[in-house]
Amino acid sequence: MVTQEEIEHVSKLMKIEIDDHREYVDKVKKMIGYFDVLDSAGVESEEISMPEIQISSLREDRYIPFSDKLIEKLNHYKGTYVRAPKMSS
Amino acid sequence: MNLRISALDYVQGVKNGNVSAEDFVASTLERISDIDERLHAFLSVNDDAVDQARSIDKKVKSGDKVGACFGMPISIKDNICIKNSKTTCASKMLENFIAPYDATVITKLRNQDAVFVGKVNLDEFAMGLSTEFSAFGPSKNPWNTEYVPGGSSGGSAVSVSAFECIASLGSDTGGSVRNPASFCSTVGYKPTYGLISRYGLISYANSIEQIGPLTRTVKDAAFMLNIIAGLDENDNTTVDSKNTDYLSGIDSGIEGKRIGIIKEMIGEGIDSRVLSATKDAISKLESLGAICEEVSLDMVKYSVAAYYTITATEAGSNLARYDNIRYGYDFTVEGYEFNSYISKARRNFGPEVKRRMMIGGFVPSAGHAGKYFLKALKVKSKLTKEVNEAFKRFDLLISPTVPILPFRIGEKIDDPISLFLVDINTVTANLTGKPAISVPFAIANGLPIGIQLMADSMNDKLLLQAAFALESTITLPEVPT
Numbered sequence: 001m002v003t004q005e006e007i008e009h010v011s012k013l014m015k016i017e018i019d020d021h022r023e024y025v026d027k028v029k030k031m032i033g034y035f036d037v038l039d040s041a042g043v044e045s046e047e048i049s050m051p052e053i054q055i056s057s058l059r060e061d062r063y064i065p066f067s068d069k070l071i072e073k074l075n076h077y078k079g080t081y082v083r084a085p086k087m088s089s
Numbered sequence: 090m091n092l093r094i095s096a097l098d099y100v101q102g103v104k105n106g107n108v109s110a111e112d113f114v115a116s117t118l119e120r121i122s123d124i125d126e127r128l129h130a131f132l133s134v135n136d137d138a139v140d141q142a143r144s145i146d147k148k149v150k151s152g153d154k155v156g157a158c159f160g161m162p163i164s165i166k167d168n169i170c171i172k173n174s175k176t177t178c179a180s181k182m183l184e185n186f187i188a189p190y191d192a193t194v195i196t197k198l199r200n201q202d203a204v205f206v207g208k209v210n211l212d213e214f215a216m217g218l219s220t221e222f223s224a225f226g227p228s229k230n231p232w233n234t235e236y237v238p239g240g241s242s243g244g245s246a247v248s249v250s251a252f253e254c255i256a257s258l259g260s261d262t263g264g265s266v267r268n269p270a271s272f273c274s275t276v277g278y279k280p281t282y283g284l285i286s287r288y289g290l291i292s293y294a295n296s297i298e299q300i301g302p303l304t305r306t307v308k309d310a311a312f313m314l315n316i317i318a319g320l321d322e323n324d325n326t327t328v329d330s331k332n333t334d335y336l337s338g339i340d341s342g343i344e345g346k347r348i349g350i351i352k353e354m355i356g357e358g359i360d361s362r363v364l365s366a367t368k369d370a371i372s373k374l375e376s377l378g379a380i381c382e383e384v385s386l387d388m389v390k391y392s393v394a395a396y397y398t399i400t401a402t403e404a405g406s407n408l409a410r411y412d413n414i415r416y417g418y419d420f421t422v423e424g425y426e427f428n429s430y431i432s433k434a435r436r437n438f439g440p441e442v443k444r445r446m447m448i449g450g451f452v453p454s455a456g457h458a459g460k461y462f463l464k465a466l467k468v469k470s471k472l473t474k475e476v477n478e479a480f481k482r483f484d485l486l487i488s489p490t491v492p493i494l495p496f497r498i499g500e501k502i503d504d505p506i507s508l509f510l511v512d513i514n515t516v517t518a519n520l521t522g523k524p525a526i527s528v529p530f531a532i533a534n535g536l537p538i539g540i541q542l543m544a545d546s547m548n549d550k551l552l553l554q555a556a557f558a559l560e561s562t563i564t565l566p567e568v569p570t
Contacts, residue, residue, distance in 0.1 A: 014405060015432045027505055030505060038394050041388065041467075082414065087426075
């Protein structure tokens, strides 16, 4: 069973601030609790299959110019740089 | 102007000179203006649509080459980018985001002279199945406005069902095209994974989501697929459609086809009226010469848990980009430390998105991945094996699209588990990459019921033929709006 502390910890890691703490924690707990049904699926020995794509089938790794200057569309673009909040020391 | 026509009838009408694209699009916009305040399908409307339609009429009159859509008015789910238009994902986070490029599906439709009449509502970032999680308010079911239209492509289904456009594009991650199609009595098509490019679709769960058309008829869905399917160098997951013409031979019938009735999708929790409609659909297919037999897919019981585990994990990663520096709204950086700034910016996500991001951080994390995420991937693998085995015995699989009737707005919003279970019949096609379609089949208590057919990968043509056969067995009333 997932605990309230674990949910609070993960919300910090995901950088999500919540006001109505209890409501969020209860619902998330309920949702994760439902996933416990996976324990009875009996898939422990199952291999995880992943689609395989040959490298030769991938797009060539080259720069594709874009017509617009996307950086200029950013909210905090300052002409020669993008202003970001300061990093904590 | 009769707006209640199919895409193919519209195209024929404009070609023959019996219908003016300009008049049709103008009447469509009038209808949106008249009824959309009540239905709330649209988040934005294209003010240039009539001018664009007029230019198509000119091309027709002057004998110039005209694209296959002939100015057909189409609505687009607001998580698909149209260059220089707002693409909000029904989120406050992207309320003012202007897309800098066209999605591949938009380019393809534009090249065929489609007219985009507007962007339509969805659950925020396509996370939901009722459109109630839109940051801009829910859409309403045109069959009864006290009921949800389904989701997450609810705006798409409402706009097609209520004659606010001829066709729409939605996206389907766990049933988000088929579920609202079923709830609003339209056709909803999820193609084989990779058949339609996702370039320009704002990512939610890349490994399973697909763009798909919502239309009035199965033939219209095939028509749309002919235009938008195929390889795209901007999406390495696309597969070659080999220029398949999905419309030709759509009336080939289903005599001798073997259809598996998925036992786990007609059992516990199914509404008796939905079950009765499903049995009726099976009888009708049998009367057309199909051979129907029950088949068991044991992993379906675990599919919803696997689906939410996988999609939340991918969403947690995909939504990390919304930090208010690359994407976001106008909110100053002055005076903030980096982490607290991002946390504050993310307050603009709605509650369901926040919940799924929290789950998406938890289920793949160290110490929990084995119990949740890896197990979900194993269920996905085993389910795919089961479905592949089933397709050795059967050409098609059948179930109701949704096991219940549309529900009242607000009825399930506080009960996440009961909402989860609405997805039980649709997520299998996404987890296994198979094509699936919802065909409108019945009306019970004034609310629509859709039947889902599924085929093996790349058997989209066969699937459309079967759907056409099923559609041909019934005549349904039109939406009462």
